[in-house]
Amino acid sequence: MSNLDPAFVRGLTRPRRDFLKLFGAAGGGLALAACGVEGKKQAPAKQSDVQKYWAGKTGKGHVDFANWPLYMDPKKPELKLFTQRTGITVTYKEVIQEAASFFAKIQPQLAAGQSIGYDIIVITNGIQFGQLVDLGYVAPLDHGKLPNFAKYADAAYKKESFDPGNVYSLPWATGITGIAYNPKYVKEEITSFASLFDPKYKGKVGMFSDTQEIGNFGMLALGIDPEKSTAADWQRAAEKLKQQRDQGVVRKYYDQGYVDPLAKGDIWITQAWSGDVFQKNLEGAGLKFVIPQEGGTIWTDNMMIPKTAENPVDAITLMDFFYDPKIAAGLAEYINYVTPVSAAKQVILQDAAKASGEDKKTLTDLAASSLVFPTPADYAQLRHYRAFKNPQEQKQYESIFQPIVTA
Amino acid sequence: MSRRAAALTPYWLIMPGGLWLAIFFVVPMVMMLSLSLQQGDVVNGFQLTWHWQTYVDGVTTYHSQIVRSLQYGLASTLLQIVIGYPVAYWIAMHGGDRKTAYLFLLLLPFFVSFVLRTLSWQFFLSDDGILLGTLKSLGLVEQDYHVLATGGAVIGGLTYNFLPFMILPIYVALERVDPRLLEAAHDLYAGRVQTFLRVVLPLSLPGVFAGVLMTFVPAASDYVNATVLGGTNNTMIGNVIQNQYLVTQDYPMASALSFTLMGALLVGIFLYARALGTEDVLEVAAR
Numbered sequence: 001m002s003n004l005d006p007a008f009v010r011g012l013t014r015p016r017r018d019f020l021k022l023f024g025a026a027g028g029g030l031a032l033a034a035c036g037v038e039g040k041k042q043a044p045a046k047q048s049d050v051q052k053y054w055a056g057k058t059g060k061g062h063v064d065f066a067n068w069p070l071y072m073d074p075k076k077p078e079l080k081l082f083t084q085r086t087g088i089t090v091t092y093k094e095v096i097q098e099a100a101s102f103f104a105k106i107q108p109q110l111a112a113g114q115s116i117g118y119d120i121i122v123i124t125n126g127i128q129f130g131q132l133v134d135l136g137y138v139a140p141l142d143h144g145k146l147p148n149f150a151k152y153a154d155a156a157y158k159k160e161s162f163d164p165g166n167v168y169s170l171p172w173a174t175g176i177t178g179i180a181y182n183p184k185y186v187k188e189e190i191t192s193f194a195s196l197f198d199p200k201y202k203g204k205v206g207m208f209s210d211t212q213e214i215g216n217f218g219m220l221a222l223g224i225d226p227e228k229s230t231a232a233d234w235q236r237a238a239e240k241l242k243q244q245r246d247q248g249v250v251r252k253y254y255d256q257g258y259v260d261p262l263a264k265g266d267i268w269i270t271q272a273w274s275g276d277v278f279q280k281n282l283e284g285a286g287l288k289f290v291i292p293q294e295g296g297t298i299w300t301d302n303m304m305i306p307k308t309a310e311n312p313v314d315a316i317t318l319m320d321f322f323y324d325p326k327i328a329a330g331l332a333e334y335i336n337y338v339t340p341v342s343a344a345k346q347v348i349l350q351d352a353a354k355a356s357g358e359d360k361k362t363l364t365d366l367a368a369s370s371l372v373f374p375t376p377a378d379y380a381q382l383r384h385y386r387a388f389k390n391p392q393e394q395k396q397y398e399s400i401f402q403p404i405v406t407a
Numbered sequence: 408m409s410r411r412a413a414a415l416t417p418y419w420l421i422m423p424g425g426l427w428l429a430i431f432f433v434v435p436m437v438m439m440l441s442l443s444l445q446q447g448d449v450v451n452g453f454q455l456t457w458h459w460q461t462y463v464d465g466v467t468t469y470h471s472q473i474v475r476s477l478q479y480g481l482a483s484t485l486l487q488i489v490i491g492y493p494v495a496y497w498i499a500m501h502g503g504d505r506k507t508a509y510l511f512l513l514l515l516p517f518f519v520s521f522v523l524r525t526l527s528w529q530f531f532l533s534d535d536g537i538l539l540g541t542l543k544s545l546g547l548v549e550q551d552y553h554v555l556a557t558g559g560a561v562i563g564g565l566t567y568n569f570l571p572f573m574i575l576p577i578y579v580a581l582e583r584v585d586p587r588l589l590e591a592a593h594d595l596y597a598g599r600v601q602t603f604l605r606v607v608l609p610l611s612l613p614g615v616f617a618g619v620l621m622t623f624v625p626a627a628s629d630y631v632n633a634t635v636l637g638g639t640n641n642t643m644i645g646n647v648i649q650n651q652y653l654v655t656q657d658y659p660m661a662s663a664l665s666f667t668l669m670g671a672l673l674v675g676i677f678l679y680a681r682a683l684g685t686e687d688v689l690e691v692a693a694r
Contacts, residue, residue, distance in 0.1 A: 041450055104653040107449060134450050203553065203638075209654075250639045251556050265535035266555060391448045398655055403468060406647045407640055 042136030045167055050140045059313040062089050066102075066118040068301070069094040069256050070279045071173070073334040082321050088314045096122060098210055098255035103128035106306070110137040115308045119315035122172050122301050125162040126212050126385055127394055129169070132304065138168045139305040145316045146170070148323035157340040160300060161387065169302035170319050173275070173337035176371065176382060177213055178296040180272030180289045182262055193221040193292050195269060197244050205244075206262065206270030209253035211401040212385055214241060216297045217271060218401075220383065226297065227384045231393075234400045241404050253405040262287060274371045278336035289371070291381070298382040300340075332372050333363065345373050443662035453658060461663040469647050469664060473671060476644040479558065480627025483565035484619055487573040490566070491618070495574045496607075499581035510578070513571055525564055525635045529555060532636075556638025564632035569625065573618040580614025581607070616683060624672055644668050 065079075072078065072092065079090045095118075096102045103123075106116045110132075123129050132138050143150065149170055163169045181190050185204070196205055196217065208214050216226045218237030229237075244250055251267050259276050261267045263285040274296075277287040303322075305315050321327060323340075329347035332339040345367050352363035370378045388394035443461060447453035466473070498509045516524060531537055532554045542548045554560050584607055592602040630645030637643075644664060651661035 098654070100654040100656075104656050107656065131450055203551065203556070245639050248639075252638045261533070264533050266533050266553075391450050395448060395657075398657075402650070402655055406469075406472070406642045406650050 041134050045140035050142055053139050053307070054142045054145075054312070057313050059088065059317065060311050061087060061314065063091070063120065063311055063314045063318050064118045065090055065092045065120045065315075065318070066095050067092065067120075067122045067172070068096045070259070070276045071122070071301075071335055071337075072331065078322070078327050078331055081327070082318060086317060086321075088317065090318065093118075097257065099124045099126055099128045100210065101255070103131065107131075107137075110135070110306060110308060113308060115310050116306055118306065119309040119311045120303050120305060120319065123169070123304055125160070125300050125302065126210075127388065127398075129162055129302065130388070133163070133168055137307055139307045139309065139312055140167055141170070141305070141316065145313075146320045146323075148320045152323045152325055152328070152341045152343050154340055154342050157300075161384075162300075163302070169304045170323075171340040172301045172303050172322070173331075173335065173339060174298060174300045175337045176274040176291055176296045176298050177208075177216070178272060178274060178289060178291040179269060180262060180277045180287055181269040182265060182267075182285075182287055184286065185265060185268040190269060190288070190290055191293050193217060193294055196271070197221060197240070197249060199247055199249060201269055202248050203251050204268040205249050205251060206254050206258045206267040207241075207244075207250050207252075207405075208258070208271045209255055209405045211398050211405070213271060213297075214253070214405065215397065215401045216383070216385065217241075220292075220294055220297070223294070225383055226386045229386055231396060231400075234397055238400045238404060241401075245404060245407060275335045275337035278371075279334070291371075295381045295383050297385065298379070299385060333366060336366070336369070336372055338372055338374060342373065439662040439665060442658045443666055445659050447659075449656045458659070461659050462667060465660055465663045465667060469644065472642055472644045472647050473664075473668065475558075475641075476627045476668070477671065477675065479562050479565060479633075479643060480623050482562045483569065483626045484573075484623045486562070486566045487570050487618070487622055488615060491570055491573040492577055492611075492615070495577035495581055495614075498574075499578050499584075506582075510575075513574060517571060521568060522631060522635075525568065525631055528564060528567070529635050532560065555636055556641070558637075558641050560636040561633050561641050561643070564636045565626045565629060568629075568632065569622040572621040572625075576617035576621065577611060577614040580611040580617075584610050612683070616680075619679070620676065624676070627672060628668060 071094070076090075076092060079092055083089055102121075106118075106121070109116045123132060143166070149166070153170075157171045157174075158166060160166075160171070179190055179193070179196065181195075186201075195201065196207070207217070215234060215237055218241040219226045219229055219233055222233075222236055222240060224233045224237065252261075254261070254270070256276075258267070258270050258272065259280050262270055262272075262277075263280055263283075272289060274289055274291075277285070277289045281287055303319050305312050305319075309315055322331065325341050325343040325347050328339045328341035329344035329351070332344055333348060333351070348363055348367045352360050352367065355363055366372055374382075386397070388397065441455060442453065444455055444457050444459065445453040446456045446458045446461075494513075498506055498513075502509050532539065534540075534553045534555065535543070539548065539552065539554065543550060543552070588606055588610075589602060592606050597605065627643075628645045630643055630649050633641050633643040633646050648661050648664050648668070651657045651664065
């Protein structure tokens with residue numbers, strides 16, 4: 001609507017009779033057609049694009065970082081250290097509660113080529129990750145500026161199917177979607193997806209509002225592997241989830257906001273992300289997290305630089321900083337998510353050797369935790385997200401699962 | 408001043424308001440109408456295809472949320488009248504010198520943000536919270552009793568949040584009732600009830616009408632209360648529209664639903680105006 005349609009402007013300036021005519025088929029059509037929303041699918045980035053993007057860009061000494069809640073120690077020791085070492089200041093904001101709603105918020109600005117006010121954003125390898133790449137909204141990374149990543153990142157994280165060769169993204173952390181429960185109210189060991197559908201917990205079950213998260217659990221409860229699922233499987237899963245909802249089992253569909261209700265007792269058992277409950281437990285919540293016997297889903301949250309970022313050089317410096325094993329270890333110790341730097345395990349064990357008492361036990365447990373350093377056997381148990389072949393397929397998926405969460 | 412310039416004066420007077428409406432109301436409306444008839448997705452863009460089917464799909468998929476929104480809006484509006492009318496009456500008739508103080512007290516909570524107030528209700532009413540936790544430990548309510556995630560909680564939140572917008576217009580109407588009319592009624596042997604029913608109430612109805620306009624429309628299209636206080640089967644159409652715009656990014660569906668809701672509300676308000684026997688809705692509202 002940047003260029004006003006002439007017919008429309010005339011309509012505003014002429015007497016009322018003409019103005020009304022505007023809404024007749026012809027004039028109205030012109031005005032309406034002027035409002036089309038442009039989409040622009042981009043070709044994948046080439047090496048020359050990388051050079052073109054980074055050419056002439058220099059550091060400005062500041063980074064604006066948008067991340068999810070519960071993804072860093074509130075005291076921000078890593079960022080303080082970074083500022084100490086490099087002189088670059090960081091503004092860290094926990095503004096991402098859900099991938100889809102965050103993307104929808106930044107999309108219009110990115111489409112208009114404007115800065116979104118953040119130099120690093122953290123996006124899960126889901127639908128929105130693909131859209132950011134397809135629309136050419138994210139900067140191709142200059143690997144010449146990423147020495148730590150080259151040296152310390154695990155091989156598996158350099159060839160992830162959603163971004164092979166890390167053209168656009170570096171993993172922040174990997175996590176597992178499983179089940180969390182509050183043992184104060186739930187008096188049994190939870191081991192299976194079936195508990196989320198158990199009428200015994202009527203009105204006390206939390207599910208995610210993210211269509212992929214909820215769809216995945218619907219499918220896994222039916223024994224379907226989401227990664228290999230078909231449209232027919234989605235329908236079956238949707239039926240199961242609808243039944244769960246209509247029986248009154250589900251209390252509410254949550255974004256990141258599920259943790260407090262779980263601690264408060266509004267919900268007793270819920271879909272959950274692996275690290276969250278451990279951090280909540282630091283406040284004494286006493287929650288439990290389990291990967292169901294049928295397997296959980298694994299996902300990776302990735303740091304990306306929007307093309308319109310004001311400080312891309314400082315941003316990429318910070319991204320690389322997190323691949324220093326010492327930093328990665330400190331982060332993992334607090335957030336309890338899988339770190340893409342397995343060398344961090346040695347650092348944690350060294351820390352444990354120096355520590356004593358309760359701290360020593362916590363650190364030793366952490367190094368052995370399959371939720372932070374999964375073994376190949378653990379990985380084999382986990383399921384991956386369905387990658388959509390095209391927007392039509394994705395739209396079909398969303399039209400099946402979206403009505404469940406907005407009943 | 409030439410006759411021609413004089414003839415133009417009214418147009419100059421209307422221009423600031425007219426431009427304001429044109430830029431901030433007509434343009435977005437035309438854009439939305441256009442969007443509602445387009446097809447596509449964010450990655451490939453949207454094109455105008457005159458796809459009226461979106462309206463049909465929207466109503467078929469989300470009719471229960473539309474009906475629920477109207478019901479919740481209506482229920483909360485009725486509750487507001489029941490709660491608000493006596494308050495407005497008391498302040499207007501018995502407030503004395505402290506009227507301003509009472510009105511200020513009424514508005515005091517509204518210096519705190521809307522979302523924050525609603526969130527504090529969520530905190531207060533949580534299943535094991537200050538209120539229910541205490542009642543449960545005293546054995547006064549059952550263990551699995553809960554207020555949040557019910558339609559009642561959403562209607563309660565709507566009523567609470569919009570109540571001052573009901574009270575104020577009624578207060579203004581009541582405040583304007585000439586005391587001499589009451590004296591006249593008394594002189595003509597009308598009792599208190601008669602005076603209220605035949606003098607005060609009819610004179611205050613325009614206030615009630617304005618209050619309904621100011622509360623029913625925003626209440627029926629609200630989404631904050633349903634998000635914060637509601638559960639799985641309390642989604643209002645505002646939530647669906649917000650979700651379609653800001654999560655799914657299905658702009659056509661969101662726009663089509665917005666227009667449908669707007670149409671439903673307009674029809675509702677006009678029917679209501681007819682039922683009230685007023686000839687011109689807006690004149691009454693502005694009175």
